[in-house]
Amino acid sequence: MSTFTIPGLSTDDGARVAAVLQERLSAYNDLHLTLKHIHWNVVGPNFIGVHEMIDPQVDLVRGYADDVAERIAALGNSPKGTAGAIEADRSWDDYSVGRDDARAHLAALDLVYTGVITDSRAAIDSVGKIDPITEDMLIGQTAQLEKFQWFVRAHLENSGGNLVHEGSSTELDAADKARKA
Template identity: 50%
Template structure:
């Protein structure tokens, strides 16, 4: 996805800068807060990360609706892949009734804790 985005930026006459320093300087999110933890806890935190990424991506799709349909198509393709990946993550976080362990969480650490508690409760 990164390569396709950089190619699109170049096609439109821009100069994509993907160095770590630029990414850190321009991002609007915090570092991934989970250190050593169980896999289910990481999945809980990643679910929240993907929720934010998908939300931002939907905004970008909407912003490109009238001005650049080729770029919008690229963004929709990327959104489809991110939503699918989140669906894979959530398959591990839902109970048999479809309730998501991270549904009421607003932080990565909270989501990790909720996912871990549900998993330990199911043992």
């Protein structure tokens, strides 16, 4: 660890913010890999629409990872972008749906987005009083993730306004409910 951080922050505060950002970095790296997995494994009648919808999400999430890693470095810490770091920081299970139809993947992805967004909002809360610049970066990223989740949910909402996988607690359960809807 460096002996410096962002002007106006103590090195201890810089280290605390960097630790929160490291969790976001691992989450974003995992998310962009999950999105590519879905991109490669989606099949069925809505294949092309979902296939093409995913790539811009991948690109933006990869950019978020880069922004977060660079902020960690600016804070005087070393960003960890390895597979081992993802595993060590992971509080979630690996994505569990393989080759499947669009709705099954989107239902599972909705749960992934819920987890990432919930954790991002917690990160915003934890850094807000310490570092409003990092807070602002995370707010902007989270807003876009919420927009992507809306895109995903638009494919899953029925005419009654309910999600076809409502009440699912696992990706496999969500995918199964979506297939049956």
